[in-house]
Amino acid sequence: MADMERRDALKLLGLMAATSTFSFACTAEETSTGSAAATPPDGTTRPTADYTKQFFTDHEMRTVRVMADLVIPADDRSGSASDARVPEFIDHVMTDELLGDPQPRQTAMRGGLAWVDYQCLQRFDALFADCSEAQQKELLDDIAWPDAAPDGMEAGVEFFNSFRNLVASGFFSSKMGVDDLGYIGNTYVSEWTGCPDDVRAT
Amino acid sequence: MLIDPARETGQLTLLTNAMVREVTTDAEGRATGVSYIDTRTRSEQKVQADIVILAASACESARLLLNSTSNQHPNGLANSSGVVGRYLMDSTGTTVAGILPQLMNDPDHNCDGVGGMHVYIPWWLHDQHDRLGFPRGYHFEIWGGRGMPGYGIMNNIHTYNDAFAGPDERPKGGGGYGPQLKEDYRRFYGSVVGLSGRGEMVAREDNYCEIDPDTVDQYGIPTLRFNVNWSDAELQQVRHMQETGREILRSMDAHVFGDMPTEEQDYGITMPGEIIHEAGTTRMGDDPRSSVLNSYCQAHDVDNLFVTDAGPLVSMPHKNPTWTIMALAMRASDYIIDQRNKGTL
Numbered sequence: 001m002a003d004m005e006r007r008d009a010l011k012l013l014g015l016m017a018a019t020s021t022f023s024f025a026c027t028a029e030e031t032s033t034g035s036a037a038a039t040p041p042d043g044t045t046r047p048t049a050d051y052t053k054q055f056f057t058d059h060e061m062r063t064v065r066v067m068a069d070l071v072i073p074a075d076d077r078s079g080s081a082s083d084a085r086v087p088e089f090i091d092h093v094m095t096d097e098l099l100g101d102p103q104p105r106q107t108a109m110r111g112g113l114a115w116v117d118y119q120c121l122q123r124f125d126a127l128f129a130d131c132s133e134a135q136q137k138e139l140l141d142d143i144a145w146p147d148a149a150p151d152g153m154e155a156g157v158e159f160f161n162s163f164r165n166l167v168a169s170g171f172f173s174s175k176m177g178v179d180d181l182g183y184i185g186n187t188y189v190s191e192w193t194g195c196p197d198d199v200r201a202t
Numbered sequence: 203m204l205i206d207p208a209r210e211t212g213q214l215t216l217l218t219n220a221m222v223r224e225v226t227t228d229a230e231g232r233a234t235g236v237s238y239i240d241t242r243t244r245s246e247q248k249v250q251a252d253i254v255i256l257a258a259s260a261c262e263s264a265r266l267l268l269n270s271t272s273n274q275h276p277n278g279l280a281n282s283s284g285v286v287g288r289y290l291m292d293s294t295g296t297t298v299a300g301i302l303p304q305l306m307n308d309p310d311h312n313c314d315g316v317g318g319m320h321v322y323i324p325w326w327l328h329d330q331h332d333r334l335g336f337p338r339g340y341h342f343e344i345w346g347g348r349g350m351p352g353y354g355i356m357n358n359i360h361t362y363n364d365a366f367a368g369p370d371e372r373p374k375g376g377g378g379y380g381p382q383l384k385e386d387y388r389r390f391y392g393s394v395v396g397l398s399g400r401g402e403m404v405a406r407e408d409n410y411c412e413i414d415p416d417t418v419d420q421y422g423i424p425t426l427r428f429n430v431n432w433s434d435a436e437l438q439q440v441r442h443m444q445e446t447g448r449e450i451l452r453s454m455d456a457h458v459f460g461d462m463p464t465e466e467q468d469y470g471i472t473m474p475g476e477i478i479h480e481a482g483t484t485r486m487g488d489d490p491r492s493s494v495l496n497s498y499c500q501a502h503d504v505d506n507l508f509v510t511d512a513g514p515l516v517s518m519p520h521k522n523p524t525w526t527i528m529a530l531a532m533r534a535s536d537y538i539i540d541q542r543n544k545g546t547l
Contacts, residue, residue, distance in 0.1 A: 071379045140379055146360055147375025164379065165357045168387060172351040181391045182310030183351055189312065196311045 055094040055106065056087075060113050063129045064090055067116075070133075070140060071167040078180040081171050089170035112159030119156065220247070221421050224270040224279075225254055225507065231274030233507045239421045253506045253538065253547065257531070260513040261290070261411050264483035265426050267494075267509075268413045280484070280501035285494050288410040289482040290430055291403045291518040294340065295472035296440045296463075298447030299396035300456035303366045305346075306393045313347035313392065323397075325520060336438035340401025340520050342447065348392035356387055363390065365457035397450060399443030402520040404435045405482050409474075430474040441469040479523055484513030499534035506547065510534050 053061060068081035068090070081087070093099065094106050113128075116139065120128045124135045131139075142149060143156035144164075171177040208214045220238040226248065228234050233254040238247050256263040264287045270279035278286055325339030360377040363386040370382055378386070414427040444462055451458050463470030487493025490502035499514045501507040510531035512523045519526055541547035 072384050073380055075381060075384065137380075141373075144379045145373040145375055145377040147364075147377075148373035160379075161358070161360055161377075164360065164377075164383070165354075168356055168359065169353050172355045172387065173353055178351050181348075181351055181388060183348060184310055185312045185314040185348065186350055187312070187314075189314070196309070198309050199311050 051085075051088050051092065053088070053091050055091050059127075059129070060110070061087055061091065063113050063117070063127070066129045066136065067140075067163065068167045068170075070136060071164055072171050078176050081167050084171045084174035084176040086167055086170035086174075089174075090166050093166060093170075108159070108162065112155070112163065115155055115159060217249070221423070222258070222266060223421070223423055225256070225266060227270070227272050227274065227279065227504075229274075231272065231504065233279070233504055239423075241421070244421075253508070255508040255510055255534075255538075256513075257509070257511045259511050260480040260483045260515075261287075261426055263509050263511055263513050264411060265413070265424075267484065269424055275503070280494055280503045280507055282503050283491055283494060285407075285485060285492060287412050287426075287483050288407050289405040289485050289516075290409045290411055290428070290480065291405050291482040291515070292430075292474050293477040293479040293518065293520070293522075294401040294403055294432070294436045294440050294443075295399060295477045296443050296447075296470045297396055297398045298444060298451060298458065299346075299394055300451045300458035301362060301365055301390060301393045302346075302395050302451075302454055302456050303393070304454070305395070306366060306389050308348070308392055311348065313349065334438075334442065336435050336442065337404060338402035338435070338439065338518075338520065340399050340439055340443055342443075343398045343400065344395065345398065346392070346395035351391075356390060359383075359386060359390065362457060362459065395451070395456070397443075397447040399440065399447065400477060400520060400522075401436070401439050401443065402518045404433060405485070405517055406433065411483065428475070432468065432471055432474065437465075437469055437471060440471040444469055479512070479518070481512035481515040481518055481523055484509045485516050486514040487516065498537040499530055500537070508534055508538070 056064060065082050065087045068086045072081040072086070074080040074083060078084075090109075094109060095102055099105075117127045119139055120126055120131050120135070123139070124131050126135075128136060128139070139156075140160070142153050143160045146157050146161065149157045172181060205214075205216065209216070217238075219241045221241050222236045222238040223246075225236050226234045233251070235248060235250040236254060238249070239245070240247055256266060258266060267280050267286050268278035271277070272279070275281065277284060280286065321344040323342040323344070325341055327334060328339055331337060360375075362376055363378070363383075364372075364374075364376040366389075368382075368385070368389065372378060372382060409430045411426045411428045411430075413424045415424070417425045417427075419425050448458055448462060484494040486495040486497055486499060488496070493502065493516075495501055495509055495514050499508045499510050501509070510527070512527050514530055515523060515526060538547065
């Protein structure tokens with residue numbers, strides 16, 4: 001049943017947004033072709049502890065770091081995206097052969113970052129990572145809300161939808177993110193006592 | 203599951219990494235064993251046998267038979283009926299899902315257990331086909347819960363995080379970033395519930411696999427090509443799944459993902475083969491002109507050849523076919539032992 005659930009979940013993700021440009025194994029087409037390469041065998045992908053950057057230039061990495069921390073900042077419950085090494089995770093996703101042909105997602109990511117930089121140059125005369133936080137948020141406000149985005153921002157919206165997905169995948173699949181969500185499964189349970197009383201009482 | 207007890211008899215020799223090319227036959231057309239390629243050394247090998255039992259999965263067993271041509275079996279072994287590869291079935295499938303606000307902001311708890319949401323809905327309208335407009339039935343598998351956060355978790359949250367919005371001010375529609383978004387991931391975690399319908403496809407002769415004359419695999423063995431289409435029976439069934447699943451979710455005040463798939467979208471049905479329940483390609487039957495095997499999974503044309511995967515299935519269970527496969531294989535095994543003891547096989 002677990003395989004079936006995963007397959008359905010992936011399929012559904014494809015139905016929900018068929019246009020995400022560099023999300024992964026989540027288009028109906030990829031899922032329905034059953035491409036073994038579309039998803040790693042265990043459904044996870046992660047850089048090793050001694051991971052060294054494979055894809056991003058130093059500037060791109062800096063941009064990804066700044067933007068990822070705007071997507072998921074630190075708060076009193078957990079750290080930021082970069083605290084959980086999300087930029088390294090994204091770099092790994094860009095090159096991981098287990099996720100299928102890397103060319104389309106590399107182009108979409110690289111192009112999206114360049115689009116962001118060009119927008120910031122036009123508006124603020126500085127690259128995104130060099131802008132003030134207020135300027136960075138001004139740009140994100142134009143691309144982070146698809147239904148409210150001004151005309152002409154479509155490419156940025158598309159990019160940021162996928163970027164948000166990648167940041168969430170990286171952050172919440174890290175130990176920090178798993179702890180943040182309060183996932184406490186996959187442990188030995190000596191006696192099954194059903195759903196805890198306080199859960200359905202809420 | 204059954205390999206270990208078979209080994210304990212001391213009568214089993216297990217050959218792995220053996221890709222069978224064809225069933226070999228003698229001048230009379232009876233099976234004499236199989237030829238295979240050792241995939242580690244790429245060397246050609248043969249095994250002699252009194253009885254050959256294929257259980258390579260429905261399509262692969264059909265492929266083997268169709269590739270086993272000889273003077274006695276020009277259309278492939280056990281295929282005088284022309285039925286090998288035909289009546290190919292899969293389960294129908296479609297999925298509906300949504301967010302249940304009752305499950306948002308739950309206390310941390312372990313959702314591991316006996317499958318999805320500990321719920322399964324078997325077919326319940328078996329006596330109401332007059333009004334349904336489609337034959338056969340389906341079931342719902344329910345999934346959801348606070349699963350292990352992994353790759354793709356809460357993907358595309360921007361398509362739904364405006365539902366059940368919190369007290370904060372935000373622009374129209376979903377999306378966002380920062381503290382608001384981080385809190386949204388926490389609020390929605392574990393709140394998605396899905397209903398996956400799986401149903402019975404009607405067996406039809408014109409749904410089939412056949413040898414593709416232009417293509418071989420890496421061992422030089424001709425591969426299959428497929429000609430399978432859903433009929434109105436399956437499409438109307440899946441339409442019913444979609445409508446029912448949406449009704450169930452809405453009745454629980456869910457935010458349902460996506461719109462009802464249209465007729466042009468085939469009501470959201472999976473592609474044939476996607477549920478990976480291939481069956482029916484070597485169907486059993488009493489009439490050798492319209493079936494490949496008899497009721498003991500024994501080939502009509504070749505008495506020492508059996509098929510014991512989902513190929514013998516004449517109709518598709520709406521549940522997963524494994525138990526039916528096992529039951530038929532056990533019946534075939536008893537028959538083989540009985541016939542051997544009588545000296546007739």
